[in-house]
Amino acid sequence: MKCPNCNLQLRRILYEGMPVFRCMRCHGYLLGERRLEGIKSSPLTSIEQLKQEVINEAQADTEKPIRCPRCLRKMEKRFIEEPAALHVDACRECGHVWLDGGELARLQLSHEMQPQAQEARRFRERIRSMTAEEKATFEANIKKLPKEERSVPILLEMLFGHRRDRLR
Ligand SMILES: [Zn+2]
Ligand SMILES: [Zn+2]
Incomplete structure (x- = not known):
């Protein structure tokens, strides 16, 4: 599977103990949508680490429509509300989402910041x-x-x- 932004081969890694695919160039992630909840509430990464990841890996939001690296269908833009407030690309066909660099950490951080x-x-x-x-x-x-x-x-x-x- 290739990165929808840089066309580089995605690498399978573990993020918070869950298998995800990552682009080593633009730091984007592809993962099953139902894994998002688990990653969001995972206690493995400290707030400081998450902040570092947001700062180091932040990329501009992908604005152009992209195709799902998994099944090559067009993905749709989905808005994740405040406090994360970001757009992810979601594939309705295979249930995977694409997050641009830094967005996964932002998602976790906004979860951690809730009282x-x-x-x-x-x-x-x-x-x-x-x-x-x-x-x-x-x-x-x-x-x-x-x-x-x-x-x-x-x-x-x-x-x-x-x-x-x-x-x-
Ligand atoms: Zn990439
Ligand atoms: Zn797909």
Whole structure:
């Protein structure tokens, strides 16, 4: 398969643990549309890395119509709304999308910047930095909470100490 912009052979790589095709010249990506969600919410890449990728790989939006590298049908422009606010090219035939250089990172970054995602990130980071003993205590405390209260904001409050009272 060839890059729709530079006609160079696309290379299969793993991005956030998922197989995608990448153009090593213009940094564009071809991937199955249903993988977008998984990549967007993947915690593997830090915000700093994503920012670097946006800065280093940003390319102009492809404005001319392009053909799907996979099945060669004409792709259609699809708008992904704020805060990412970018156009991707989508193939209705085989369900693949083309993202220009830097757009995949922009998509992830805009997801990470949402308050909920930030809370989830803080939560993961805090868990990661716990000792085994702290982790065991924390997990035991979670089990004491009613199921409907096990949301990330409440768990965060627990972690940072404001909710200890309600566990007694
Ligand atoms: Zn290219
Ligand atoms: Zn296609």
